[in-house]
Amino acid sequence: MAQNLLTLEGLAGVVFLAMIAATVGGALVAVNAKRLVRSVTGLALCFTGVAGLYYFLNSPFVALMEMLIYVGAVCVAIVFAVMLAEPRSEDKVGKESGLGALLSIIAAGLVFIGLRKVTITSHWPAAAKPVNHGSLIEVGNSLMTTYSLVFELISVVLLVAIIGALVLAHPGRDKK
Amino acid sequence: MMLALSSQLNTYLIIGAFLFACGIYGLLQHRSLIGMLISGELVLSGASVNLMAFNRFLAPDPTVGQIFTLFIMGIAAAEAAIALSIILAVYRNYQSIDAEDLQDLKG
Numbered sequence: 477m478a479q480n481l482l483t484l485e486g487l488a489g490v491v492f493l494a495m496i497a498a499t500v501g502g503a504l505v506a507v508n509a510k511r512l513v514r515s516v517t518g519l520a521l522c523f524t525g526v527a528g529l530y531y532f533l534n535s536p537f538v539a540l541m542e543m544l545i546y547v548g549a550v551c552v553a554i555v556f557a558v559m560l561a562e563p564r565s566e567d568k569v570g571k572e573s574g575l576g577a578l579l580s581i582i583a584a585g586l587v588f589i590g591l592r593k594v595t596i597t598s599h600w601p602a603a604a605k606p607v608n609h610g611s612l613i614e615v616g617n618s619l620m621t622t623y624s625l626v627f628e629l630i631s632v633v634l635l636v637a638i639i640g641a642l643v644l645a646h647p648g649r650d651k652k
Numbered sequence: 653m654m655l656a657l658s659s660q661l662n663t664y665l666i667i668g669a670f671l672f673a674c675g676i677y678g679l680l681q682h683r684s685l686i687g688m689l690i691s692g693e694l695v696l697s698g699a700s701v702n703l704m705a706f707n708r709f710l711a712p713d714p715t716v717g718q719i720f721t722l723f724i725m726g727i728a729a730a731e732a733a734i735a736l737s738i739i740l741a742v743y744r745n746y747q748s749i750d751a752e753d754l755q756d757l758k759g
Contacts (some may be wrong), residue, residue, distance in 0.1 A: 480655070491657025496657075496667060503671055507678035522671070528699055529667065530721075532658045533708040538718050545725050550693065550732045557686060557736040561743035577681060584677035591669035595662055603710050610707075610714025610734055618715045619722075630726045637730035644737035649741050649743070 492532055497523030514559045520551045537612045663707030671698030685739045685749045689732065696728045 480486045498521055505518025521548040530539035608614045619627055655662045671694050678691030700721045707717020743749050 488653055488669050489658065491706040492658040493654065496663075499756065500670060501668060503674040503694055506694060507674050507681065511687050512684065512690075514685060519690050519693060522694065523697065526671075526701060529664065529701060530704055531753060533664070533704050534714070535704060535708075535718050535721075538721050541722060541725060545729055546693075546697075552730060553732060553736055554686060554690065557739055560740055561749050580677050580680035587676055588669055588673035591672065592666055595665040597671065600661060600710060604712040606711075607713050608715065610718060613716045615718050618713075619719055623719055626723060629709070630723055634726060634730050637733050641733045641737040643735070 488532075491528070493530030493533070495525045497525070498522070500527065501525075516551055516554050516558065519554070520547050523547050523551070534610060537615060554640070661705055662702055663710040664708075668698045668700075668702035668705065671695070671701060673716075683750050683752060685735075685742065686749055688751065689735050689739070693728060693732065696724060700724050720732075 502522025509515045527539040527542040675695030
């Protein structure tokens with residue numbers, strides 16, 4: 477393992493391990509941090525790691541969109557909301573204590589263990605021969621032909637979301 | 653070998669399951685609405701990683717999973733925008749974003 481570390485595959489493996497570490501660490505920070513700003517920072521780190529995983533899955537375009545939309549837009553929007561709706565005291569953001577925390581850990585742990593068991597024990601049928609390479613040109617082609625209805629539909633959803641957000645947040649923060 | 657993890661389906665599936673479990677833990681644990689929104693984003697992210705892994709290793713048409721993930725991103729962005737403006741509206745009325753303070757019906 478030490479001798480193939482300097483080959484291209486070895487370096488790619490090291491980068492992949494770093495991406496896994498960023499994803500897992502970011503997720504843990506996001507759910508465990510005491511302050512909301514730190515949670516958002518952990519979320520951005522986690523999404524950066526997920527973008528790296530997408531790159532390893534032969535999808536550089538989706539990786540780029542992950543950085544652009546999640547890290548660039550969603551996290552910044554959450555930071556703005558934290559600024560506008562800052563909780564007055566620290567302890568108001570506090571977590572459930574004692575029994576609630578224990579039950580949360582048990583529930584999440586059961587979900588993780590169950591999914592992991594399914595993953596390991598299942599037999600995944602081998603892939604059929606791919607009909608294309610999944611490049612950006614082919615993604616764009618099928619987005620405009622096979623999935624054009626869904627494409628239009630999600631534009632309408634986004635338009636409604638923008639208008640709805642404006643209507644809900646319109647009266648301004650100093651109305652009181 | 654640790655360095656060959658990136659070519660195995662199980663790696664991605666377990667990471668996806670971990671993100672999903674983290675999101676569920678955060679949803680149960682956080683008391684503020686923004687913290688719950690962040691955990692919801694983690695859940696969606698876990699689902700996306702799962703779909704992209706199946707797309708890479710098992711799907712005959714590798715564009716389908718990418719497009720599905722792009723749609724998940726669009727839906728998540730719309731959801732975050734709406735949820736954040738609802739949180740702002742709640743904060744204006746209650747001066748708090750703690751989920752346990754929102755106990756009044758008919759505001």
